[in-house]
Amino acid sequence: MARGSTKRSLMTRPQPNCAPTPSRRCGREPPRTTSTTSADRKASVGQFMPVSPSSSAQWAARKVVALRLRDLRKTVGLTVVELASRCGWRHSKTSRIENAVTAPSAKDIRAWAAACDAVDQAEDLVVQSLNAESMYSEWRHQVRRGMKQLQDSMVQFFHDTELFRIYSSTMVPGLLQAEGYAAALLSNIADFRGIPFNDGATAAAARVERSRIIHEPGHRFVMLIEEAVLYSQLGDEDAMAAQLGHLLTAGALPQVSLGIIPMSTRARRQWPVETFHARVRRQPRVGGVPLCGGQHHPAL
Template sequence: MSTPARQARKALGARLKGIRKDADLTGRALAAQAGWHPSLVSKIEHGAINISEDHVRKWCRVCDAEWERDDLIATVRSIDTMFMEWRRQLRSGTRQRQKLSSTFEAETNFFRVFEPLFIPGLLQTAEYAETMLAMTVDFHGLPNDTEAGVEARMFRQQVLYRGERKFHMVITQAALTIGVVPSHVTRGQLDRLLTLSSLPRLHLGIIPTRAPHKYFPLHGFWIMDDREVLFETISAEVKLTQSHEVAVYRRAFDRLAASAVYGSEARSLITQATEELASEI
């Protein structure tokens, strides 16, 4: 299966192939001048292997494309850090991962967050967080430190009240009632959302189920300033740092946010969801 990192390697390989062709060099000629085995050039151009910064430097020098070097090296670095398997991240439990989140959130001043199916971690109640983390522990077979993980997630939420940070968060109407947590936990979470919706630094948007969509909610993602994008897959967390990639996600966020309602309209949807859950009792 093609992963984001694999796709990024293939895109980098295609770019390097174009540079080689512009220099009117065969793969064998480039390899010979760089002192490599001939098969290495083919593997690089097909995205079959991770390459080093030294590979990029030699490629640009041989192809007389030094002006491309710095941007290509930045791409290599982003590929090295973009894909982290959950089992590797969480092998010591959920608490350490929450502490890591606190670190990079403390470095962020403007958060753009889109979550289509659940409440963002910074807005969760302890009971909601406990259910979500317990599910993660069970699915991945992790050390069960759910209680410590919840404590760390609650500590993370202090970022909501510190400094001059701003938060623009968008969720879907479905996220208000989807059964990822029990109904009684959801009701408490909705009460929490109503309280937080009046926080001046939080711009909370909810996309009504039947609202005209300007872009489809493919998956959740977090944009940290204009520095990086984080999103989760079933098996891993992906981090994107290339400026053009961040720009794509910023455009997607703007279109999703344009379909959302805010203020009293958003609070009405939360109240409506609360009433729907109450009717189930």
């Protein structure tokens, strides 16, 4: 999107005479503020993170397995209760597996396939399920030493990328995050995920240092965000004010094209979706994960 759209969205849109702050939208009553507890932070993070302790990529992969198992059951005309009876477990377990709430064991999958006269598909399903569950184990292994090392691990990845195309419906993209905003976000994620070593502030400093790439020659950045991102408060008022100011500065850079989709947009043909990244000559990523599978990077 052209840079002009950034200026119209952030700078020249008519505003009532009031001091803009991240917690008050001009012309509207500011939201009520309350003290923030650990439970509140988890609820806030839960707005853009899955409520399961596993990664969004793992859940999506588990869902694919669940849909395949459900299709097997429906193909042979079995009800949830009938399949459970054949497999020797409660029907509630069948529902949990089909809704990707519970991961099936290899034994469960083989019993399911046998009940549906699809033994030939059992081993493929077992492998697919194991791959899905390994994603979370790998992610936990990555973050056990904290989140700073995840930021550092992406430095070369960013330097090797010539053209960045980024869309975000929920938060400011990492490359445009100010330090206070990033610290609040990463600390919330660490708290929500139960990461034993919460180094959100240090990780935020590393993220900001890594983001200096937007000032370096040889790279272009095309970014599109929803207007709601500007009003989704992740840090305190000072952090949010600094973040909005940083967006104005970064959006004016010649190599950065930042567009904002107004909340008032009508008759949208496409609705907000999961954040995705695409880079030239490499695989697109959804939620930090290559679309064709591979290593999960919750560091973007």
